[in-house]
Amino acid sequence: MKSTSSSRETSNSGSHRMMAVVTSPKADGRSLARRVVEVGGSSLNFDYAHFLPSSPKCGVLHGHTASVRVGLTGRLVDDMVVEFGELKDILRSIINMMDHKLIVSRKYVKIQDGRASISFRGIGGEYMIETPVASIYVIDSESTSENISAHIAALIRERMPENVSGIYVRLSEGLNKWSISTVDAEPYG
Ligand SMILES: [Zn+2]
Numbered sequence: 109m110k111s112t113s114s115s116r117e118t119s120n121s122g123s124h125r126m127m128a129v130v131t132s133p134k135a136d137g138r139s140l141a142r143r144v145v146e147v148g149g150s151s152l153n154f155d156y157a158h159f160l161p162s163s164p165k166c167g168v169l170h171g172h173t174a175s176v177r178v179g180l181t182g183r184l185v186d187d188m189v190v191e192f193g194e195l196k197d198i199l200r201s202i203i204n205m206m207d208h209k210l211i212v213s214r215k216y217v218k219i220q221d222g223r224a225s226i227s228f229r230g231i232g233g234e235y236m237i238e239t240p241v242a243s244i245y246v247i248d249s250e251s252t253s254e255n256i257s258a259h260i261a262a263l264i265r266e267r268m269p270e271n272v273s274g275i276y277v278r279l280s281e282g283l284n285k286w287s288i289s290t291v292d293a294e295p296y297g
Pocket residue numbers: 158166170171172
């Protein structure tokens with residue numbers, strides 16, 4: 109038979125839009141309460157260049173300004189999921205790695221002697237770009253907003269304490285276009 113706290117948790121989990129799920133304290137006094145915290149704002153904006161060879165519009169080298177909003181679901185430790193300042197510092201360190209870089213899938217990149225040679229067939233024909241390695245940010249897949257937000261979510265997951273159980277990253281590609289990637293979480297807002 110389920111305990112009171114777990115059955116409440118189960119019934120509350122259906123209302124995934126709730127900003128907090130409250131459960132009874134465990135017998136040993138440790139709280140099972142889970143909360144959602146969320147950060148965003150202009151300090152989490154960044155600029156990037158990319159290309160998507162198979163896209164009829166994005167198959168040319170071009171850039172976007174991205175804005176990022178991140179939510180975490182987690183168990184409370186000392187009445188917090190995470191310290192907001194700590195979370196923002198972690199997010200800025202991740203975003204700084206990508207800011208003003210060409211975000212590119214590794215399948216288009218060859219690196220030699222500190223230089224990156226990038227080639228792809230896009231709108232209008234062949235593109236050949238040679239650039240210092242420091243000006244690119246390589247990811248495993250095409251640099252769609254879906255894949256960039258998933259990459260950011262995975263990097264956040266690596267840096268979070270064990271009480272954080274879910275992460276979502278909402279990333280805009282320019283104005284009014286958003287992708288949401290989650291790690292064990294429902295997207296909020
Ligand atoms: Zn684009």
